[in-house]
Amino acid sequence: MIVDLQRFVTAERPHWTRLEERLLFLERNPDRTLSIGEIEEFYMLYERAGAALVKIQPLQAEGDLRRYLESLVGRAYAEIHETRQTARFRFRHWVWHTIPETFRRRILYFKLSLIATLVGAAFGAGALALSYESKDVLMPFSHLHQKPGQRVATEMEERGKGISAARGRFSAHLMTHNIRVTLFVLALGVTFGLLSIVVLFYNGTILGAVCYDYITDGQGVFLAGWLLPHGSVEIPAILIGGQGALLLGHALIGWNTRESRADRVRSILPDLTTLAGAIGLLLVWAGIIESFFSQYHEPVIPYAVKIGFGSAQLVLLFVYLLRVKPRERM
Template sequence: MDVDAFVLAHRETWNRLDYLTKHRRSLTGAEIDELVDLYQRVSTHLSMVRSSSTDSALTGRLSALVAQARAAVTGAHAPLSKEFVRFWTVSFPVVAYRARYWWLATTVIFVLVSILIGMWVAGDPEVRASIGTPEMIDQLVNHDFESYYSEHAATAFALQVWTNNAWIAVQCIAYAILLGIPIPLVLWINAVNVGVMGGLMFGAGKGAFMMGLLLPHGLLELGAVFLAGAVGMRLGWSVIAPGDRPRGQVLAEQGRAVVAVAAGLVVMLFVSGLIEAFVTPSPLPTFLRVAIGVLALGLFLGYIGYFGRRADRAGDSGDLADAPDVVPTG
């Protein structure tokens, strides 16, 4: 597509739609009909640009124009059921999919930091001695770690786990307001905690036992935390380096993306909390409990990959402001 020629050919149409949208409260009957017609035509232009051009500035401009015109034309929203379906098949998965490289990088760095700290703790008796007395460490690795998963009723424990994990994810989401700057510190603190615990358990010969309790729920749980951190940091970076688009527009779009991820993570963490409460402490064989955790993560990644890629290829950003309303009729 020749973007310059396309803009030149349709610029007057877009300007006219923008004018009618801004003056919608004082339009005549003929102008209302013109507004509906132009809305449908510019919606087609937006689809053409999304499928044939990589000009993000033009796509953003037309997306905003179509969203404003749609609100003026319809004055009503799509049924709640359609908005619900759109959220789970477009808004949430496409935002997670587009943040996949940030998500992967966050995961790799977190795991590497945890492993290095774990190896340091496990291999140095002086480090372990600085963490606690031999009696304290013995109590932790031989009693407290396992009893953590079974000392409370499963339903109460599920709520406790969900609340704790949600709080960590919420911190990452909330820190997006500060351009994601504090997020690495939050993740670092949690990586250190995981590494220290792993070092103590492996140092005491309880490494396999620890992984058998951690992996069933931890794969999905940490995946949610990493996603929250990745999206928050991506927002910050998009504001620092917005490309050829207005910084305010990028901030608004990415902010709405963070909201979408926050809502999706509520369900993701709820599922991991259920696994931690009912599967982790269960009498099932270790391999089966771990398999359930791997399956849960695999299903989630498959869901993101399928729906997120499909929406991304269709040019849908998942922006909540672009959610379709009732289609107007001329």
């Protein structure tokens, strides 16, 4: 029991003030490494504040003092007992090592995401083959409702004039819209991945229906020239969104593990953040390509150039994502 509270507070306050100073310093300089002496002093101050809190806890009326000490001990606890490493962010290292390593480490979820999209694509193509009247339902975009041959003729005649006055605006719209939608797919992983699978399947359905429509109308080359330059980056980015969603869904469900749900989700947070960052990076590039390159068709840009560019980009993307061997997991 503390008999003379005033004397106790007077004696301890300098130590609390010193702890506050050290905390402010650490909070403002998170990258600063402490010397052994500084660590010893900091830990001593933390233990002293903790001991004071234990002594003050039975004094029910001392609510303000208790809250002050709780805040002090809580902040010091965060600095002392935090074991997760926060290395300084280096953009080049993140692009060349962290993204491909994370992609490879979690490639199972990318494959599942790809399968959901491919099944959707097969469904979309099959549905259109069985009932061409369902085209308006399968393709909710007005510019896809006309016959592919008609669209190709129009595009060749316009020579990209319709878009040339608003390329920058169109590009910005594509970037922001696609990033929002793909991050939403990732966020839907919180539904145990189920709604993400539905969205991936639906995207696949539209893609499959469009491909079937153009190929059966004899416009396969136009389709490849139109979709490959940006689709070779945009579609993998959406699949990576699905990869993150399924990774999150698996962590929430937690098959074959004894870890708590909170522990499982906590362990995947850095990987989820990396995948979200990769999505942003890829979709910014895809937005530029789609607006400034994909929308120009023959005779402005020959199909061979567009298809060659798109194919090379697809190969390079997967060389980049698969080239780095992931480190052994701890």
